[in-house]
Amino acid sequence: MTETEIRPTGASAPAFPKDRTCPFQPPESYAQLRGDAPLTQVRLFDGRMAWMVTGHAEGRALLADPRLSSEWGNPIFPVVVQRTEGRGGLSFPLIGVDDPEHARQRRMLIPSFGVKRMAALRPMIQRDVDGLLDAMLEKGPTADLVSAFALPVPSMAICSLLDVPYGDHDFFEERSRDFVGAATSAEADAAFAQLHQYLHGLVERKRDEPGDGLLDELIAVQLAEGKLDYDELVLMTLVLLVAGHETTVNAIALGALTLLQHPEQLDALRRDPALISQTVEELLRFTSVSDYMVRLAKEDIEVGGETVKAGDAVIVSITLMNRDGKAYEDPDTFDIGRSARHHVGFGHGIHQCLGQNLARAELEIALGTLFARIPDLRLAVPLDEVPIKAGHDAQGPIELPVTW
């Protein structure tokens, strides 16, 4: 890696990322990146050149290619969001490391996120969803669907799975949101430090009084056997807690919004509730909550007629891969009747979302129950007044005022 240099790009290359205008559509200016070429060049905020991968096949191949690194701790790892500059050196478990370290960490967790284990959580998720909708209906007929529903559903589920006290949710939801979305690095770092300290204290308490969650299993087995050290355990829990909050909340809120804006599709789902599973897959394709993945090339890679050089930044555009006309007919049409199962909404390769089957269960139950219980649910403000997240964040509404 010492031979590599960071390549700057010409000022003519389009800047990345851009903010969306419509919450469920790619930024309008990305149209120029959606030509025949599966890779184009973009410019990051610091002037660095990055490859923007928009081809579905090419992106899948690259995400599965071990020559692309996720090692956030590498000093030349690309920085997309200015506030995270200088955070290099902190290697986040799972998401910010390569194999073999990644495999060692992921293997400790995968039994707890298996298909059957997630299916067994469905009755609990259904109870939580029912309770939240009861409360919303009682307070209504208006609500912010994000804070009343989309946020607590995944928060309750991940807390239960880890056995983190849901009673502390205000504290860690706020810190989690600031950690990934604060305006300045000082605020983000402060939120991170507070979350870290909270989880540190929680692990300490659990050593004396074990509970029955994944965190307790990790303490009793992996920590006790020395397969995981204390700091790594705290950081891993932090990653799981933040990932459990900051993604599914957006998918539920943006999913509800997308369905409300496509009434004929929503009607089709109402007529046949068994379509919920493929509706969720199509929503994952169409909305691309995780808009992009960042990688660093460790070696030269020939792909899509270009040479990605060692040291180059690579932005894998989940949004544009999911709208690639070579992979989907009429890619910009939201159609719950299609088979969208090869979407890359959960990524691809070894880092593909660990919690994807939990997320699917949450989305299917939350959206299916929401529209069954409140058939006349509608937006309380015009679509262009719904505040949405910035282009570098997980995509979704900040608030979603609804009425019924």
Place this chain on the structure above:
Amino acid sequence: MKITIDRDRCVGAGQCVRAADEVFDQDDLDGCVVLLVSRPSERLSAEVRDAERFCPSGAIEIHDA
């Protein structure tokens, strides 16, 4: 159609079980893929091809013969 799996590559995403649950399972203890049938009948071939295509880590290989 003959299937082989590489458990060392498995990342436990569960895509194979979702695509073809008569052919693939996940081990309760380690969470990794378990092959239930190595030579599935023709009836299951489309599902098995989906499982191979959706597997994020290339842990499933199909040998046509």
